[in-house]
Each structure stands twice: as C-alpha cells, then as structure tokens.
Amino acid sequence: xxxxxxxxxxxxxxxxxxxxxxxxxxxxxxxxxxxxxxxxxxxxxxxxxxxxxxxxxxxxxxxxxxxxxxxxxxxxxxxxxxxxxxxxxxxxxxxxxxxxxxxxxxxxxxxxxxxxxxxxxxxxxxxxxxxxxxxxxxxxxxxxxxxxxxxxxxxxxxxxxxxxxxxxxxxxxxxxxxxxxxxxxxxxxxxxxxxxxxxxxxxxxxxxxxxxxxxxxxxxxxxxxxxxxxxxxxxxxxxxxxxxxxxxxxxxxxxxxxxxxxxxxxxxxxxxxxxxxxxxxxxxxxxxxxxxxxxxxxxxxxxxxxxxxxxxxxxxxxxxxxxxxxxxxxxxxxxxxxxxxxxxxxxxxxxxxxxxxxx
Amino acid sequence: xxxxxxxxxxxxxxxxxxxxxxxxxxxxxxxxxxxxxxxxxxxxxxxxxxxxxxxxxxxxxxxxxxxxxxxxxxxxxxxxxxxxxxxxxxxxxxxxxxxxxxxxxxx
Numbered sequence: 001x002x003x004x005x006x007x008x009x010x011x012x013x014x015x016x017x018x019x020x021x022x023x024x025x026x027x028x029x030x031x032x033x034x035x036x037x038x039x040x041x042x043x044x045x046x047x048x049x050x051x052x053x054x055x056x057x058x059x060x061x062x063x064x065x066x067x068x069x070x071x072x073x074x075x076x077x078x079x080x081x082x083x084x085x086x087x088x089x090x091x092x093x094x095x096x097x098x099x100x101x102x103x104x105x106x107x108x109x110x111x112x113x114x115x116x117x118x119x120x121x122x123x124x125x126x127x128x129x130x131x132x133x134x135x136x137x138x139x140x141x142x143x144x145x146x147x148x149x150x151x152x153x154x155x156x157x158x159x160x161x162x163x164x165x166x167x168x169x170x171x172x173x174x175x176x177x178x179x180x181x182x183x184x185x186x187x188x189x190x191x192x193x194x195x196x197x198x199x200x201x202x203x204x205x206x207x208x209x210x211x212x213x214x215x216x217x218x219x220x221x222x223x224x225x226x227x228x229x230x231x232x233x234x235x236x237x238x239x240x241x242x243x244x245x246x247x248x249x250x251x252x253x254x255x256x257x258x259x260x261x262x263x264x265x266x267x268x269x270x271x272x273x274x275x276x277x278x279x280x281x282x283x284x285x286x287x288x289x290x291x292x293x294x295x296x297x298x299x300x301x302x303x304x305x306x307x308x309x310x311x312x313x314x315x316x317x318x319x320x321x322x323x324x325x326x327x328x329x330x331x332x333x334x335x336x337x338x339x340x341x342x343x344x345x346x347x348x349x350x351x352x353x354x355x356x357x358x359x
Numbered sequence: 360x361x362x363x364x365x366x367x368x369x370x371x372x373x374x375x376x377x378x379x380x381x382x383x384x385x386x387x388x389x390x391x392x393x394x395x396x397x398x399x400x401x402x403x404x405x406x407x408x409x410x411x412x413x414x415x416x417x418x419x420x421x422x423x424x425x426x427x428x429x430x431x432x433x434x435x436x437x438x439x440x441x442x443x444x445x446x447x448x449x450x451x452x453x454x455x456x457x458x459x460x461x462x463x464x465x466x
Contacts, residue, residue: 033422035443045367059367116423126426128403128416143395144372144388146360169366198433215414216403245423277382 003029003077005306007094007105008084008248011039012292013284014112014297015067018287021110024312029104029106031079038064039114039291040134043141046162048292050332052300052325061141063292089253093277095191101162108306109278111248112299114262115285118240122208130236130273130279132241133163137167152176152220154208155239156184163237168198175231177202178222187334211236236304244286257347261340262288268348271326273298275281278346282304288341294333301325360415361388361399376446393439393450394420396429405429405439415453428453 005021007014016032022028036042042124044060055066085101086094087325092103100353119134119310129148136147144207153164156179163272164174179185179193182204184192196202204296205334209228217236222229243264249267251254255276269275269282283302301322330338364370374389382401387396394405394417404414418426422441429439431450432450435457439450 033441063370102368116421117419117422119418126413126415126418128405129412131416131418131420138420138440139398139417140362141368141396141400143391144362144365144368144396145399146362147398153435161377170362182384216416 001025001029001069001102001104002107003104004031004310005108005110006031007110007112007333008030008093008115009039009112009284009286010034010037010078010080011114011284011295012041012063013068013295014039014105014110014301015064015071016299017110017112017281017283017303017306018076019067019070019074020300021310021312022071022076024307026052026307026310026312027078028071028073028074029079030076031082031084031093031104033083035081037068037078037259041067041220044292045166046139050218051062051293051295052328052332055296060292061073064255070348079119084248084251101343103181106279107310108281109252110281110302110306111252111275111286112282112284112302113245113286115242116245117242120238120240122154122211122328124211124217125208125238127211127217128215129213129234130211130238133160133237133239136235136237137163137166140172140218141167146170146172147237148233149170150231150233151174151235152178152208152231152233153239154178155235155241156178156202157180157239157241158186158188160237160239161186161188161195163239164200165191167237172235174200175233176200176222178208180205180207181205205316208236226249231301242285243287243291245342246286249275249282249286250313252277254280257344259288259340259347261336261346262344266344269345270349271345272308272322273302274305288337288344290333290337294329294337297325297329297332301329332345361386375446377398378444378446378448378450378453380450381452382449387444389444391444392420392442393429393431393437393442395440395448396444397439404452407455430457431454 004026005082010030039063041060049057060190092105139147209223281302283299307313372388401450419422420440427439431437
C-alpha cells in the first residue's frame, strides 16, 4: 500500500494533522489501534478550554466528532484496530490487523502516538480495583460502567480533579484525595474548591501504606503525617502523571532529549515539528505532554510542514501560518510547558554538547 | 454495575448482548470492552500474574499495561480492555502463559 502521508495515532493531534494535509489534496492514511478515531477525546466529557481560535470551547467527545467531520469527503483512509509493529529496510511501516502484517510506503510520516499514564507504586498496587484515573474515566464515559462504589484518588493533578468530579456525577463516593506533596498539583483551583465544598478531604503529605482485599481491593491504610487511617474502598485511582509514548520513535531511530517539563524523554524536533529524520514529523503529547488546545496546534503545525515538504503549499505561506500557530501555542500552553518546549527545540537546533543524542 | 443513564451522555446502553465468562452468561452492551462488561457484572479479577500468581484486573484501559489479558473465543493473551464484546463471546481468565507450540486446528 502507498500513501502520501502516514499518520500514526488518530487522536486530536493526528486528526488535526490529517485535516491540514488532506485538505490540501494529499492522500492520508491514519493508523490507530483503537476501534474508533478521536483517541482519549472520546471519554472526555469535560469542556475543553482554551482551544485554538478556530474552535469554540466544547466537550472532548464533541471535539472528536468535530475533527472527524472535517476529514469526511477528503482522501483520508483510517486503519482502525491496526497497529504499527516495525519498519522495513526501505522505510515502509509494517502494519498489522492482528492477523497479517503488510507494508505501507509513505512519503512522510507524522507520529502522534500520544501519552501513557504512569503508575504510582505502593504495596499491592497491582490488585484489581486499582487503576489509573484515565482507566476510571474510560469505564464511566466510554463503557458506561461504574468503576467502583467507594473510591480514593492518589494524586491531585487537573486530570485527577476532573475525574473525581466525573466519578461523583455517576454516583461513586469519593472518600479522599491523597497527595504526597504539601499542596495540590492542579492548576485549576476552581475544581479543587468545588471538591472541598462537597466535603471531600484532601490528605497532604500522605500516601497509601497498604492495600488489603481478597482478589480485589477492599481496604486501604493511608499514612498521614501523624497517624494511619483505614478506609473501606473498592476503587483506587492513581494519578502518576503521563509520559510520551516513544516505541515508534525508537524503531525509527529518532534522537531524544530529556525535558522534565515535557514529560521526560521526548524525541527531538525543530520548529516545523520535523524530527532528526527528514521524513518523520511529530505531533501531540508525543512531542511533550500538554493540554488539548496546544495538542491541536502541534498537529496543525506538523500537518502544514508536511504539506510544504510535499509541495502542497508554498514555503512563504507555510512559514506565515506556522508563525501564527506558534504564537497561539505560546498563548494557550502552560508557561512552564511552553518554555520547556522552547528549550527542547534549542537543544536540538543548537546543541551545547555534540554527543548528547541517544538513539 | 452498568450506568443506565449517564449524567452528560444520557441513555447509551441500547443493544444488550450476552457474553459467557467461565461458561456463565452475563449481560453486556454492544459498545463495551470485555474488561468493562465483566466489571459491570462484578468481576474484577481477570487473571493472575505469571510468577507470583497474584490477582490481576483492568489497570490502564489503553492496551498498554497488559494487566487485563484474558482468553477470548479460544485465543489466549488477548487484551480485554481493547476488545469489544460480541454476542455469544466466550471468555476465560488468564491463569498462565499460553502454550504457544500447541497444534492449531484450522485450514
């Protein structure tokens, strides 16, 4: 199979890259291992803001719908329930439908593989009933299944606060939010005060000491600064933060740089979102963990850069559009993340150490 | 427990299907993953770990952690969080590593 642009990952970044490329007449193939496009947007019922100026604030699943609408009628072929498993010597991607593997030869590849949630380890953390906040959100909003009746949440990011509220809305009793630091890590204080108003205790400088249960979690011990308390719960949601998914970049032999603000090891890329391989571009959380608005912008920039490389758009026009989108990125993205991104770009384009790259 | 009426999305569970876990029938709905459908029926233990034989269940629901491996319609080590239920599906817990060198009786 041949295609102009192969996009790996059909989430918000991959879809916005698809819109930019396919709307300029390029032939696009999107591969995603899920059974529907939209990625994690599909279970996000919260209103996303700020989004790029072309979108008004809307709920996650509505945004997924809006993005998918825009590729209809264009030359975009989604390969759902498919995975990239490797690359052939000629640069073709090896894609499997779980039965056969076939090569897809693309002129350019955009990798928008997204992010993975990190675990928080404590004794017996692998017991059923203990899951990531993302898993709990998927259960309630995509599968329409109660994740549990009585829950605690370990960690206090914006994502954790949002999930706590969504769990309460479907009838789960959130008994505590446990944070090892001395304050919440969420930036949006509104949700934190709403949870407090609902009487949910925040335990700071605290952690789970032990979990007990017969085949599934039934009881936990929480170590507070000056005592240990026991709670009966059947759900523990852990919020360990997220990191870019890098498998495909390893296979492609891309170079990496470490950037704490972007989520750890991140493939290196320039301001066109081109990696150190000239045929490989990057977008979305894979290029640094961020929020939905900025993720869309990275996909748009990558899409425009690929369109330019394939002569679907003039360089002058591409430069102008990129400049505008980078400005918007600077406005929408959390300052810390944006400055990490700028540092990451600088480390790539003007390296201080020549041998700093690993691959 | 199934969420019959979602606070934002309303009634979404419209097409019931029957799945079999350890040969017992359970009700699920067409869009649910196998792991989610079992959890709705109170089944959280989907298998055991290979070395210490500890209980394992749904952990990431993204197909990355492989904590939810199950045997589905005769195939071992299938990620139950990434597999959508089908009517009549036969599901067994993952109790050990699959026998990869067994004879396959097809074709």
